[in-house]
Amino acid sequence: MNILVLGSGGREHSIAxxxxxxxxxxxxxxxxxxxxxxxIAKCIPISLTDPQAMANLAEQEQIDLTIVGPEIPLVAxxxxxxxxxGLLIFGPTAKAxxxxxxxxFSKAIMKRYGVPTAAFESFTDLDAAKxxxxxxxxxxxxxxxxxxxxxxxxxCLSDEEAHQAVEDMLGxxxxxxxxxxxxxxxxxxxxxxxxxxxxxxxxxxxxxxSAQDHKRAFDNDQGPNTGGMGAYAPAPIVTDSLLExxxxxxxxxxxxxxxxxxxxxxGVLYVGIMVTKTGPRVVxxxxxxxxxxxxxxxxxxxxxxxxxxDAAAKGDFSKIKDQALPSKSAAIVVLASKGxxxxxxxxxKVTGIDEAEKNGAQVLxxxxxxxxxxxxxxxxxxxxxxxxxxxxxxxxxxxxxAAEKVQFETKFYRRDIGKKGLQKCSN
Numbered sequence: 235m236n237i238l239v240l241g242s243g244g245r246e247h248s249i250a251x252x253x254x255x256x257x258x259x260x261x262x263x264x265x266x267x268x269x270x271x272x273x274i275a276k277c278i279p280i281s282l283t284d285p286q287a288m289a290n291l292a293e294q295e296q297i298d299l300t301i302v303g304p305e306i307p308l309v310a311x312x313x314x315x316x317x318x319x320g321l322l323i324f325g326p327t328a329k330a331x332x333x334x335x336x337x338x339f340s341k342a343i344m345k346r347y348g349v350p351t352a353a354f355e356s357f358t359d360l361d362a363a364k365x366x367x368x369x370x371x372x373x374x375x376x377x378x379x380x381x382x383x384x385x386x387x388x389x390c391l392s393d394e395e396a397h398q399a400v401e402d403m404l405g406x407x408x409x410x411x412x413x414x415x416x417x418x419x420x421x422x423x424x425x426x427x428x429x430x431x432x433x434x435x436x437x438x439x440x441x442x443x444s445a446q447d448h449k450r451a452f453d454n455d456q457g458p459n460t461g462g463m464g465a466y467a468p469a470p471i472v473t474d475s476l477l478e479x480x481x482x483x484x485x486x487x488x489x490x491x492x493x494x495x496x497x498x499x500x501g502v503l504y505v506g507i508m509v510t511k512t513g514p515r516v517v518x519x520x521x522x523x524x525x526x527x528x529x530x531x532x533x534x535x536x537x538x539x540x541x542x543x544d545a546a547a548k549g550d551f552s553k554i555k556d557q558a559l560p561s562k563s564a565a566i567v568v569l570a571s572k573g574x575x576x577x578x579x580x581x582x583k584v585t586g587i588d589e590a591e592k593n594g595a596q597v598l599x600x601x602x603x604x605x606x607x608x609x610x611x612x613x614x615x616x617x618x619x620x621x622x623x624x625x626x627x628x629x630x631x632x633x634x635x636a637a638e639k640v641q642f643e644t645k646f647y648r649r650d651i652g653k654k655g656l657q658k659c660s661n
Contacts, residue, residue, distance in 0.1 A: 236261040237540065238292055239275070240282060240312070241303025242268045244568075244600035244618040245525035249303055249539075250275055251596070252532040256540035263295055269609060270599030282307045285315035292321050299324065299544055305381060305522050308501070309335040324547040326501040326521050330492060333503070334521040337379040337418045344516055347491035349484055351516040352508075354420035360404040363417055367396050373422035377518075378403055380413030387459065387518070389422065425510040426654070427517060428469045429527050430480055432503045433542055435549040437489050439503070440542065441481075443534045443560045444472035445527040446655060451575060453650045460575045461615060464651035466565040466626055467530045470658035471509055474559075480507060480514050488519070500546060529598050529618045530564035564622045565629040565652050567637045568600070572644040574614030582643040584609040584616075595636035596620040611642050626655050 235258050239250045247270045253259050254274045265288065267277030280287055283306060292300050300316060302308055302325035311328035325331075332339040338356040343349070356379065357363040367374070376399035378386035390396035396419075401407070403414035428446050432439040445467040451457035472480075484505055492499045504520035504527075523531070532539055537555065545554050571578035580601075587597045587609075598620060601613015617640060621632030630652045637647060 235259060235298040235540070235544070236296055237263070238295065238297040238300040239264045239271075239303060240288060240300060240307055242266045242271075243304065243525055244598045244615065245523055245528040246303035247271050247598040247600070248529040248532050249301055249523070251598075252535070252539035253301065253543075256538050258538070258540050258544075261295075263291075263297070265291060268599045269602050269604050270597075283310050285310055285312040288312050289315045289319055289321060292316065293319065298322065299540075299547060301325075301543055302501075303522065305331065305334050305520065308521050309381060313501075322547050324501060324543045326499055327497070329497045330499045330501070331521040333492075333499070333519040335381055336416070337377050337518065338416050340519050341418055341420075343488065343491055343495070347487045347494075349487050349491075349516055350513065352421040352423050354418055357400070357404070357417045357419065358415060360400060363400040363404060363419060364397060366419055367393065367400065370419070372396050375420045375422055376400055376403070377418040377420065378410040378414040379416035379418055380410070386410055386413060423508040423510055423515055423517070425508045426471055428472050428507050428509060429465075429524055430472070430477075430485070430505045430507060431523060431527070431531055432485050432505070433546045434489060434503050435500045435546045435551070436498045437486070437493060438549075438551050439485060439489065440546075440551060440554055440556050441477070442531045443467040444469040444477070445524065445531055446471065447524065447527055448648060448651055453648050458575055460570075462524070462526045463568045463570065463648045464566055465524075465527045465530055466563065466629065466652045466655050467527065467534055468560060468563065470626075470655050476509065476514060480505065484514065484516055500549070525600075526566045526568055526618045529566045529596075529620050533596070533620065533622055534560035534562060534564050536560060562622055562624060563626040563629045564620060565626065565633045566618045566620045567633045567647050567651050568615050569617040569619060569637060569640055569642075569645055569647050570615050571601075571611055571613070572646050578614055579644055580611050580613065581605075582611040584611060584640065584642045586639045586641045590619065590636035590639040593632055593635055594622070595632050597636065597640060611644070616642065616645075626652055626659055630656070
């Protein structure tokens with residue numbers, strides 16, 4: 235099969251690696267790709283907001299299956315364009331991708347089909363939002379309804395923070411632009427978060443390993459929200475019984491609801507859950523694999539990832555087995571540029587990757603570029619360093635040992651990835 239992977243980050247590097255391992259993969263293209271992906275695939279520059287250009291590329295290269303990594307092309311309608319041309323693609327249509335692209339839409343779906351989530355209201359008017367906040371004191375969560383690169387959800391622990399958040403989104407500053415023109419204000423849920431990934435076609439789905447992400451920039455969950463500073467899988471908090479509840483009360487009602495809405499869902503349904511005293515509740519939906527969770531759940535999948543994605547795109551899971559409970563553990567430590575998620579410097583020389591991978595770890599490129607033969611930093615999150623072991627402790631040891639060996643000026647990373655998971659494993 236000729237395969238095209240759309241995207242350029244760590245998630246897409248992990249998808250490309252998984253697909254490259256498949257005996258069914260005869261040619262692999264990545265667009266636009268990154269220096270890490272270029273070691274296993276042909277990389278072609280392209281705009282991920284231009285569905286026609288992406289479809290043209292698939293036609294020109296005689297692609298048998300296109301796999302979409304990030305949310306932006308999905309919300310832009312790349313799947314609709316491919317389907318119009320009879321091209322096979324793995325991902326949801328633009329209408330279905332609104333589960334991530336519009337939090338107001340996703341919350342309405344949850345409410346309509348009885349999916350447990352936080353109580354909420356949506357606003358486009360600043361005064362109305364502020365009036366609501368006066369009646370609903372902090373702690374409370376303020377979310378930009380549109381896409382905000384994982385940074386649009388603000389947990390407000392004081393009334394001042396909450397008023398500032400809605401002012402930033404709906405006021406003149408409009409810090410999230412179009413994404414913040416509609417704001418969702420929701421109840422603060424107490425508990426522990428986890429990530430669940432379902433590979434879906436209509437009402438049918440296959441689960442990957444659960445995972446737990448670390449959103450805050452610094453140790454002990456301090457600092458601003460980021461796109462993710464590390465993760466581990468499977469998440470010990472996601473027990474067999476909890477997973478059954480997620481399937482019956484969240485995934486299945488959501489997929490059946492989308493069918494009733496005449497928007498059947500194909501692709502990755504990523505459900506961020508809060509494990510509360512009353513059971514799992516939805517924090518948010520995403521319409522693609524998580525980043526950095528993708529980098530750990532795909533290596534734990536014990537089947538053929540390409541075969542899985544192809545089966546979902548074609549709507550035939552008859553030969554695929556559910557593998558939500560893997561036999562090993564995986565962990566990822568994100569190496570970021572100092573200052574991320576705020577301002578940071580780039581173009582710092584990178585060394586030590588070969589040394590880092592000698593212990594079996596994988597170093598995935600998230601924000602890099604080549605200047606001749608010199609590898610340079612080019613983003614806030616620069617690398618994801620993945621370790622795999624028989625248990626979480628061994629996976630973390632491998633990841634952290636490798637993380638020390640990758641070197642670039644301004645490098646920083648969290649030192650407490652997996653701490654909660656280790657505590658649960660020891661109980």
